[in-house]
Amino acid sequence: MKIQRWLPMAALLVAPFASAQSVSCPELPASAAGALSWERVDGPDFAFCKAMRDTDGTQAFAVMLRADSQFRARRNLREGDEVVIDGHEVYWHRGEVQNGIVRETLIELDRNSTAHIVVRARSEDELADALRIAGELRFRDARIGSN
Numbered sequence: 502m503k504i505q506r507w508l509p510m511a512a513l514l515v516a517p518f519a520s521a522q523s524v525s526c527p528e529l530p531a532s533a534a535g536a537l538s539w540e541r542v543d544g545p546d547f548a549f550c551k552a553m554r555d556t557d558g559t560q561a562f563a564v565m566l567r568a569d570s571q572f573r574a575r576r577n578l579r580e581g582d583e584v585v586i587d588g589h590e591v592y593w594h595r596g597e598v599q600n601g602i603v604r605e606t607l608i609e610l611d612r613n614s615t616a617h618i619v620v621r622a623r624s625e626d627e628l629a630d631a632l633r634i635a636g637e638l639r640f641r642d643a644r645i646g647s648n
Contacts, residue, residue, distance in 0.1 A: 524566055526550035527587075527616070530637035537561055537634065552634070561631045562620040564638070570615040572607050580604060586618075587640050593620075593632065602628045610640055 526539040527550065535555060542549040547567035551560050578594040585591075589608045596603030601621055608616040618635050622628035 524548050525641075526566075527564055528639040528641060530634060530639075532637065533634050552631075560621060562618060562635050565617040565619075567615060567617075568613045570607050570617045572605060572617045574607060584636055586636050587638060604628065604632060608640070616640060 526541055526548065529537055529539070529552065533552075537552045538555055540551040540553050542551075547565060550564045550566065552562050552564075553559070554561055574592065574594050578596075579592045580595050581593055583590050583592055586606070586608060589610075591606045591608055593604040593606050596605050596619070598621065601623055602625070603619065603621050605617065605619045608618070610616055618638075620628065620631045620635055622631055
């Protein structure tokens with residue numbers, strides 16, 4: 502009898518926290534239809550969404566969805582002006598890799614949910630295209646953490 506009384510209380514404690522499997526990758530813009538598709542990897546507290554080019558199978562960019570990101574933006578690595586992604590004002594930051602160009606940003610989706618976007622490109626043209634598409638992402642169902 503005592504166990505039955507505690508079950509509703511346990512459900513209330515667990516209910517506010519979403520698992521990574523319950524979130525969706527961001528919506529790709531209509532301009533990316535037929536050009537990109539998502540590949541997704543789920544972890545215990547994150548969803549990793551890779552936007553793959555349909556033409557050659559290479560990665561255009563990736564989005565790590567988790568309650569708290571390990572990415573820490575450094576002001577001295579800002580690249581360009583402030584941009585707006587799905588209503589969130591952010592800056593792109595330079596990353597370091599050999600034989601490529603990297604830009605990354607962090608979006609605070611809500612109090613306990615972030616989206617870390619990483620764009621990797623082989624040329625300035627490829628970078629511009631990937632940044633344009635990443636800038637048009639929509640995060641309607643892409644939240645992890647408490648609601």
